[in-house]
Amino acid sequence: MDQQLTGWYTERSPMWPxxxxxxxxxxSILQKKTKFxxxxxxxxxxxxxxxxxxxxxxxxxxDESSYQExxxxxxxxxxxxxxxxxxxxxxxxxxxxxxxxxxxxxKVVQCEIDAEVIEACKKYVPSMGCGFDNPKLTLLTGDxxxxxEKTEDxxxxxxxxxxxxxxxxxxxxxxxxxxxxxxxxxxxxxTRMKEKLAPGGxxxxxxxxxxxxxxxxxxxxxxxxxxxxxxxxxxxxxxxYPSGQIGFILCSKNPETNFxxxxxxxxxxxxxxxxxxxxxxxxxxxxxxxxxFMRKALKQIE
Amino acid sequence: MDQQLTGWYTERSPMWPxxxxxxxxxxSILQKKTKFxxxxxxxxxxxxxxxxxxxxxxxxxxDESSYQExxxxxxxxxxxxxxxxxxxxxxxxxxxxxxxxxxxxxKVVQCEIDAEVIEACKKYVPSMGCGFDNPKLTLLTGDxxxxxEKTEDxxxxxxxxxxxxxxxxxxxxxxxxxxxxxxxxxxxxxTRMKEKLAPGGxxxxxxxxxxxxxxxxxxxxxxxxxxxxxxxxxxxxxxxYPSGQIGFILCSKNPETNFxxxxxxxxxxxxxxxxxxxxxxxxxxxxxxxxxFMRKALKQIE
Numbered sequence: 001m002d003q004q005l006t007g008w009y010t011e012r013s014p015m016w017p018x019x020x021x022x023x024x025x026x027x028s029i030l031q032k033k034t035k036f037x038x039x040x041x042x043x044x045x046x047x048x049x050x051x052x053x054x055x056x057x058x059x060x061x062x063d064e065s066s067y068q069e070x071x072x073x074x075x076x077x078x079x080x081x082x083x084x085x086x087x088x089x090x091x092x093x094x095x096x097x098x099x100x101x102x103x104x105x106x107k108v109v110q111c112e113i114d115a116e117v118i119e120a121c122k123k124y125v126p127s128m129g130c131g132f133d134n135p136k137l138t139l140l141t142g143d144x145x146x147x148x149e150k151t152e153d154x155x156x157x158x159x160x161x162x163x164x165x166x167x168x169x170x171x172x173x174x175x176x177x178x179x180x181x182x183x184x185x186x187x188x189x190x191t192r193m194k195e196k197l198a199p200g201g202x203x204x205x206x207x208x209x210x211x212x213x214x215x216x217x218x219x220x221x222x223x224x225x226x227x228x229x230x231x232x233x234x235x236x237x238x239x240x241y242p243s244g245q246i247g248f249i250l251c252s253k254n255p256e257t258n259f260x261x262x263x264x265x266x267x268x269x270x271x272x273x274x275x276x277x278x279x280x281x282x283x284x285x286x287x288x289x290x291x292x293f294m295r296k297a298l299k300q301i302e
Numbered sequence: 303m304d305q306q307l308t309g310w311y312t313e314r315s316p317m318w319p320x321x322x323x324x325x326x327x328x329x330s331i332l333q334k335k336t337k338f339x340x341x342x343x344x345x346x347x348x349x350x351x352x353x354x355x356x357x358x359x360x361x362x363x364x365d366e367s368s369y370q371e372x373x374x375x376x377x378x379x380x381x382x383x384x385x386x387x388x389x390x391x392x393x394x395x396x397x398x399x400x401x402x403x404x405x406x407x408x409k410v411v412q413c414e415i416d417a418e419v420i421e422a423c424k425k426y427v428p429s430m431g432c433g434f435d436n437p438k439l440t441l442l443t444g445d446x447x448x449x450x451e452k453t454e455d456x457x458x459x460x461x462x463x464x465x466x467x468x469x470x471x472x473x474x475x476x477x478x479x480x481x482x483x484x485x486x487x488x489x490x491x492x493t494r495m496k497e498k499l500a501p502g503g504x505x506x507x508x509x510x511x512x513x514x515x516x517x518x519x520x521x522x523x524x525x526x527x528x529x530x531x532x533x534x535x536x537x538x539x540x541x542x543y544p545s546g547q548i549g550f551i552l553c554s555k556n557p558e559t560n561f562x563x564x565x566x567x568x569x570x571x572x573x574x575x576x577x578x579x580x581x582x583x584x585x586x587x588x589x590x591x592x593x594x595f596m597r598k599a600l601k602q603i604e
Contacts, residue, residue, distance in 0.1 A: 289587070
């Protein structure tokens with residue numbers, strides 16, 4: 001499938017063979033090769049602005065809340081006092097934007113590998129790029145894994161908002177190559193994060209799709225269990241991600257952490273104030289409930 | 303978008319403009335015009351066999367469990383004694399197959415409008431069509447709404463497994479026309495179902511997608527609330543349905559019914575025995591938990 005439908009953007013990848021998702025394009029806004037990846041932004045007809053990296057849709061304005069709010073508040077609301085937050089990746093600004101909504105957060109450090117993604121979102125997608133406009137944020141560019149090795153800071157929460165470890169190597173999406181996020185999917189990375197978490201610290205990483213990558217997910221979770229006393233898996237429903245869902249890997253240094261039951265519970269009035277489009281305490285709890293096939297797969301690594 | 307990607311099946315519809323989902327085709331199995339609709343079955347490369355009616359994907363073997371099990375066991379397990387079950391639509395056999403797994407079910411009547419869909423699934427997709435091979439089943443062909451008007455039987459549970467009310471009128475998917483299921487989406491139909499429900503009876507209908515059709519869903523639920531004392535809304539995650547989700551409208555004649563808390567709870571061992579790939583009691587409960595945007599929409603019709 002090296003073809004394109006005229007007037008549409010079609011996403012296909014060897015990470016999800018045999019299926020493709022297309023969005024109708026109203027206007028192309030940006031197409032460039034950065035130092036790290038191919039970056040595209042377009043105005044879609046029904047999903048607002050859309051950003052694509054190396055052929056994989058990163059967000060659409062219509063449904064990004066279901067991802068950005070969940071990857072942020074699942075860990076933040078599971079921590080009693082998330083004052084210092086580190087964001088690895090998240091170059092579109094969505095996680096920074098959400099993190100700043102949490103009233104306990106005092107200081108956010110973000111390390112994104114690709115400065116051109118940050119600049120593009122600030123310039124072309126202010127609904128996302130606005131996340132960078134906050135005096136609590138220290139924004140750095142560089143490899144997240146290397147930053148973790150060097151930094152002497154400690155964090156209460158580390159959120160890794162990475163693209164997939166492997167990406168399409170060609171237009172047709174039939175060959176793979178390592179993407180810029182590959183270093184964020186190995187065991188060393190999790191060990192480094194643990195070292196830079198303060199006592200009781202919590203991490204949350206993008207965790208792929210259970211219909212497509214159950215065995216990859218289980219392998220990652222098994223590694224995490226060898227490193228952290230508490231490990232859990234949740235998912236959210238994001239229509240423009242492959243197969244309409246994406247998961248989250250959650251780990252805590254505190255053996256008492258129960259990710260399934262948020263410590264910070266906002267009432268409905270708070271949710272309206274914050275404002276949140278997707279996240280609430282009930283959907284936090286529900287996001288850990290697995291269908292039977294995934295529950296069975298997860299049992300095998302217990 | 304009246305183009306096709308060679309070797310792929312692309313689904314597009316005016317019901318979900320600006321987005322399209324494609325599956326790679328290994329082999330076309332059937333393409334015909336029935337008396338009611340365009341029927342296609344193909345072998346996909348990664349999703350097993352796939353059936354399409356009037357341009358809308360009805361099931362793939364890979365993920366049909368997430369729909370068939372949920373539309374069946376949400377109502378059956380909310381009823382204390384679901385002995386007599388009526389299935390309207392469900393021509394692929396999936397709901398009949400699941401219904402027969404419930405140990406309390408004694409008698410099932412099914413009324414599907416299109417006999418050619420039934421025959422095709424029996425012949426080409428035995429994993430679905432096997433649902434029709436059960437002595438408890440009385441299988442009729444005809445309009446579901448008319449059947450309800452005429453029948454003198456009463457049922458404990460009525461499940462409506464219908465395609466969408468409007469369908470694509472042309473290959474390009476830009477014009478709409480009424481589909482064969484249009485009569486299953488109006489108020490009269492719900493009133494007729496109520497008349498044919500035994501005391502304490504429950505119904506469950508395919509209820510569209512909250513990202514695409516929140517206002518249609520709210521309108522339908524509002525009508526239902528004027529007819530039934532208990533009405534609720536749930537959803538499941540089905541990757542090959544538009545935007546990866548589909549909802550269910552649940553109504554009960556019994557004011558004590560709490561759909562959110564199943565009466566029949568199968569343990570994990572039972573789930574392995576039955577066997578169920580998707581449904582379990584926890585995901586039953588979780589399927590009623592709405593993201594904030596939908597919770598807000600539903601509040602407005604309370």
